Amino acid sequence: MKAKVHVTFKEGVLDPQGKAVRTALAALGFDGVNRVRQGKYIELELEESDPARARENVENMCRQLLANTVIETYAIDIAEQ
Amino acid sequence: MKAKVHVTFKEGVLDPQGKAVRTALAALGFDGVNRVRQGKYIELELEESDPARARENVENMCRQLLANTVIETYAIDIAEQ
Numbered sequence: 001m002k003a004k005v006h007v008t009f010k011e012g013v014l015d016p017q018g019k020a021v022r023t024a025l026a027a028l029g030f031d032g033v034n035r036v037r038q039g040k041y042i043e044l045e046l047e048e049s050d051p052a053r054a055r056e057n058v059e060n061m062c063r064q065l066l067a068n069t070v071i072e073t074y075a076i077d078i079a080e081q
Numbered sequence: 082m083k084a085k086v087h088v089t090f091k092e093g094v095l096d097p098q099g100k101a102v103r104t105a106l107a108a109l110g111f112d113g114v115n116r117v118r119q120g121k122y123i124e125l126e127l128e129e130s131d132p133a134r135a136r137e138n139v140e141n142m143c144r145q146l147l148a149n150t151v152i153e154t155y156a157i158d159i160a161e162q
Contacts, residue, residue: 047113
């Protein structure tokens with residue numbers, strides 16, 4: 001079973017990496033980019049075959065390691081592969 | 082118009098960050114994780130309102146800045162917002 005996790009900054013948290021990307025894009029001539037947010041994308045291959053349990057496991061992984069829940073939020077996508 | 086970009090290592094390219102995450106998960110007691118791949122997730126807010134032109138623009142951004150196409154591959158998702 002595959003899990004796809006997106007970890008992004010919470011709304012209102014400064015995203016310096018995203019800002020740097022926007023500035024660099026503008027310097028390259030890409031106008032019309034109003035906003036850039038950069039986050040992490042993590043793909044996990046799990047032995048678990050029950051989607052509900054897989055999601056619960058990945059939730060725990062996010063809380064304990066993958067995301068800093070003070071400033072980041074996460075979204076989990078469970079795929080049957 | 083919103084664009085969502087996933088930048089991941091090409092198949093076969095070593096992903097030390099993903100490996101480190103897997104090791105850390107195992108140390109925390111999360112067994113049954115066979116593989117972890119970590120990539121970047123970038124959200125762009127564009128002024129462009131034509132989906133085809135927006136995709137073309139973002140393709141160019143990926144090739145010129147967002148992805149290192151020697152070792153990375155990218156996927157673009159255009160959303161009407």
